[in-house]
Amino acid sequence: MSTTEPLRRRVEGGFKTLAEPWDDLETGPLGANGPRLATAIVPKSSIAGSSLIAVVAIMTFLAGLTAGAVSMVVSAASDWRSDVGHEVTIQVRPANGRDLDADTRKAADIARAAGGVADVRVYTKQESARLVEPWLGSGLSLDELPIPRMIVVRLRSGAPPDFAALRQTLAALAPSATLDDHRRWIDRMRAMAGTAVAAGIGILLLVLAVTVLSVTFATRGAMAANRPIVEVLHYVGATDAFVSSQFQRHFLILGFKGGAIGGGAAIVLFGVIQAMNAWVAGTPGADEAEALFGSFSLGAVGYLAIFAEIVLMALVTALASRLTVNRTLERVD
Amino acid sequence: MIVFENVGLRYGLGAEVLRDLTFRIDGHSFQFLTGPSGAGKTSLLRLLFLSLRPTRGLITMFDEDAATLSKDGRATLRRRIGIVFQDFRLLDHMTTYENVALPLRVLGREEATYRAEVVELLHWVGLGERIDAFPPILSGGEKQRAAIARAVIARPQLLLADEPTGNVDPNLGQRLLRLFIELNKSGTSVVIATHDIALMDEYDARRLVLHEGRLHVYD
Numbered sequence: 001m002s003t004t005e006p007l008r009r010r011v012e013g014g015f016k017t018l019a020e021p022w023d024d025l026e027t028g029p030l031g032a033n034g035p036r037l038a039t040a041i042v043p044k045s046s047i048a049g050s051s052l053i054a055v056v057a058i059m060t061f062l063a064g065l066t067a068g069a070v071s072m073v074v075s076a077a078s079d080w081r082s083d084v085g086h087e088v089t090i091q092v093r094p095a096n097g098r099d100l101d102a103d104t105r106k107a108a109d110i111a112r113a114a115g116g117v118a119d120v121r122v123y124t125k126q127e128s129a130r131l132v133e134p135w136l137g138s139g140l141s142l143d144e145l146p147i148p149r150m151i152v153v154r155l156r157s158g159a160p161p162d163f164a165a166l167r168q169t170l171a172a173l174a175p176s177a178t179l180d181d182h183r184r185w186i187d188r189m190r191a192m193a194g195t196a197v198a199a200g201i202g203i204l205l206l207v208l209a210v211t212v213l214s215v216t217f218a219t220r221g222a223m224a225a226n227r228p229i230v231e232v233l234h235y236v237g238a239t240d241a242f243v244s245s246q247f248q249r250h251f252l253i254l255g256f257k258g259g260a261i262g263g264g265a266a267i268v269l270f271g272v273i274q275a276m277n278a279w280v281a282g283t284p285g286a287d288e289a290e291a292l293f294g295s296f297s298l299g300a301v302g303y304l305a306i307f308a309e310i311v312l313m314a315l316v317t318a319l320a321s322r323l324t325v326n327r328t329l330e331r332v333d
Numbered sequence: 334m335i336v337f338e339n340v341g342l343r344y345g346l347g348a349e350v351l352r353d354l355t356f357r358i359d360g361h362s363f364q365f366l367t368g369p370s371g372a373g374k375t376s377l378l379r380l381l382f383l384s385l386r387p388t389r390g391l392i393t394m395f396d397e398d399a400a401t402l403s404k405d406g407r408a409t410l411r412r413r414i415g416i417v418f419q420d421f422r423l424l425d426h427m428t429t430y431e432n433v434a435l436p437l438r439v440l441g442r443e444e445a446t447y448r449a450e451v452v453e454l455l456h457w458v459g460l461g462e463r464i465d466a467f468p469p470i471l472s473g474g475e476k477q478r479a480a481i482a483r484a485v486i487a488r489p490q491l492l493l494a495d496e497p498t499g500n501v502d503p504n505l506g507q508r509l510l511r512l513f514i515e516l517n518k519s520g521t522s523v524v525i526a527t528h529d530i531a532l533m534d535e536y537d538a539r540r541l542v543l544h545e546g547r548l549h550v551y552d
Contacts, residue, residue, distance in 0.1 A: 041438070043426045232422050235382075236436040237412035237487070239405050333384060333404065 042229060042250040049254055052317070055218040056258025057265070059211035060313050064266025064306040066207045070200035071302030077193030088163070088181045090151040095176040104149045107177040110169050111153045116161035123150040151177075208309070212316050219251060219320035223328070230328045240329050247321045255317025259310035266306055270298040334360045334490065334522060335381065340390030342376055350376055352546040354390070358524065360490065363517045365533045366526040368543030374526040377543065378493050381524065382416050383407045395490070412440070415484030415521075417494040421476045423468040429479050430455065430464045436487040451486060458482050458512060474505045481512060491522045498529050510535055 043049075090111060092104045104122060111120045123131070128147055136145075155161065163181050170177045226247065233243045274297045335358040342351040350373045358364065358381075366374055379385040380392065383399060392399040394410055402410060415436075423432045430451060437447045455464055458478040468476055477497060484492055494513065498506035510525075510532055517523045524541075527533065533540065540551040 039427050039431050041424075041427075041435075228422065229424060232424055232435070233439060234408075235384075235411070235416055235418075235422065236439050236483070237408055238439040239408045241405075242439060333407070 040250070041233070041246050042226060049222060052215075052218045052222045052251075052254050053258040053261070056215050056255055056313050056317060057262035059214050060259045060262030060309055061265050062262075063204070063207045063211045063309045063313075064263045065269070066200075066204045067305035067309060068266060068270050068298050068302045070197070070204050071299060071305055072297075073193075073196050073200045074301070075299055077189075077197055086157060087152055087154045088179060090153060090170065090177050090179050092149045092151065092174065092177045094146040094148065098176050100149060100176070103174045103176050104151065107170055107174045108151050110166070110173060111151060114161040114166050114169075116156050116159040117153055118156045119154040121152045121154075123152070125149075208312075211309075211313065215255070215313060215316050216320040219255075219317050220324050222251075222254075223247070223321055223324040227328055230325055231332055234329060234332050240326065243329060244322045244325045247325045248318045251321035252314050252318035255314035256310070258317070259313035262313075263306045263310040267298070267303065270302070274298070334358055334395060336391075336393040337380075338391040338393075340380065340387045340392060342373075342380065342385065343388050349388070350546055351380070351387075351543075351548075354548045356541065356548055356550050358491065358522055360522055361517070361520055362539065363514070363523045363536075364525075364539040364541055366524055366541045366543070367528055367533065369528065372543040373546060374528075374543055375495055377548075378416070378495055378524070378526055381491070381493055382414055383411055412436070412487060413490050415487065415489035415492045417477070417480045417484045417492070417497050419496040419499050421468070421480040423471075423476060423479055423483075425468050428465045428467055429460055429471065429475075432468065432479055433482045433486055435483060440487065447486075451482075454482050454486055455479075473500045474509075477501060477505075477509060478512070481509070485516055485521065489521060491524070492516060494523070494525045496527055496529075497525060498527060498532055503531065506532055507535060 090107050092100060092107055094100050108120050108122050111117055128149060131150070132147060163179065167179050170179055230243055230247075233246070277297075337354045337356050340351065340354040341349050343349045354377070366377060368374055376385065380387060383394070383402075386400070395413060397406075397410065399407075399410075423429075424435070427435070433455060434444070434447060434451045437451070438444075452461075452464065455461055458481060460475060460478055460482065463471060463475055463479075466475075468479070471479065477500065481494070481497070484494075492513070497509055497513070501509065506529065513523050513525060514536060525532075542549045542551065
């Protein structure tokens with residue numbers, strides 16, 4: 001007899017023609033629409049599933065906050081470097097036998113003549129007085145004190161002047177003027193920003209590692225409740241790939257739901273902070289915070305990082321479920 | 334159909350629980366597998382169901398050497414065998430109909446192609462009224478019949494049943510036996526593991542008796 005021959009066909013007329021052991025029992029009619037086959041093999045909602053969504057959501061939220069914060073630090077550090085690197089200053093010090101105002105004008109002219117310079121602004125005596133006001137007090141007369149004069153030179157982006165040649169020209173024509181290209185300050189700023197970014201990325205990696213581990217353990221916990229389903233599918237002849245796919249799809253959806261909730265909450269939180277920041281903009285505190293931390297807005301990279309985390313969490317959840325199913329099948333088989 | 338030659342089984346480094354098993358199960362045959370508790374009936378059923386591998390000996394199933402089968406090959410072969418567990422192993426979140434249809438669903442068949450067949454089988458085992466019931470509200474006998482229906486719905490050539498009457502009263506036990514006999518008449522080989530002497534006395538069939546790890550066959 002062929003193995004593929006349906007059992008009901010082996011007996012002409014199907015099961016009804018067999019002697020019925022339960023023929024003395026009444027069997028009721030089916031519903032108008034008959035039985036429904038709507039239930040997923042892996043139950044969509046379970047307590048373990050809800051717990052898993054909660055764990056994934058919380059961990060994605062924390063990872064999202066970290067990624068957003070790192071993104072803002074990177075952006076702020078870049079702004080600092082950019083702001084400072086786009087200008088140099090020329091300081092003209094008073095010297096015996098030199099006319100400070102004449103040297104200042106000469107130095108400004110030399111700067112204007114140099115290539116790569118966008119703008120030259122000479123600080124007036126009043127502006128210079130305001131610069132030292134915090135230390136020397138107001139109402140100061142610069143004529144009585146040897147206060148240097150400042151010239152701020154804004155550079156064109158991408159075409160910096162030849163600083164060595166500019167220094168030589170200044171030394172020859174205005175010996176009391178010195179050029180400060182902020183190189184030391186920029187180097188320190190770069191080191192500080194690099195340290196902040198590296199620390200942020202390190203924290204982000206740690207948070208991601210903890211998130212992946214938490215999600216993996218939570219997935220295993222949720223899978224433990226589904227072990228009977230794995231066994232039954234195995235016993236009714238399902239291949240390992242079929243069993244894995246059932247769970248992987250289910251847990252991918254759970255992971256994505258949790259990730260979307262957590263990542264969405266992080267994005268909303270950043271939005272609220274950004275709105276509050278805009279609301280208090282203009283106040284002294286907000287201005288200082290903006291100078292230090294940048295605009296406090298989550299850029300495209302920050303949003304992308306959070307979306308990437310949502311996808312990562314879904315994939316980790318699905319992969320963890322697949323590995324757990326495979327391990328369960330190894331034990332069963 | 335199935336041939337065991339000098340098959341032995343041990344768990345880990347322990348003593349052999351099954352020793353030198355040599356027997357065959359022919360197509361269309363009916364046999365009881367019996368022996369005292371702990372004699373290894375369930376282990377032998379698991380060997381027959383390919384969910385255990387022997388530590389020695391040769392098992393040939395449907396003309397294939399079981400030892401050389403891949404995982405997918407074992408899954409494919411397992412589809413030709415139906416098994417009824419003592420604890421039923423029905424999925425509580427699925428209706429009786431869905432539980433019984435599960436093996437066909439696993440095969441990738443569309444529901445429309447097997448709906449009538451599943452309903453017919455459920456009527457035949459007396460579960461016509463319980464099609465949309467969930468296992469937690471079924472009685473022990475109803476669960477057992479649902480488990481049997483699930484085991485035979487994919488038209489297996491061999492049906493294995495582990496203590497199918499262990500959780501039911503004698504009257505229901507006799508009814509279940511009649512069900513297995515009818516399935517056997519339809520062409521399915523049946524192996525019933527039981528230590529219910531009264532049940533075995535109900536039907537004159539081959540007996541495979543396990544004692545101290547060895548098998549004695551009484552045709």
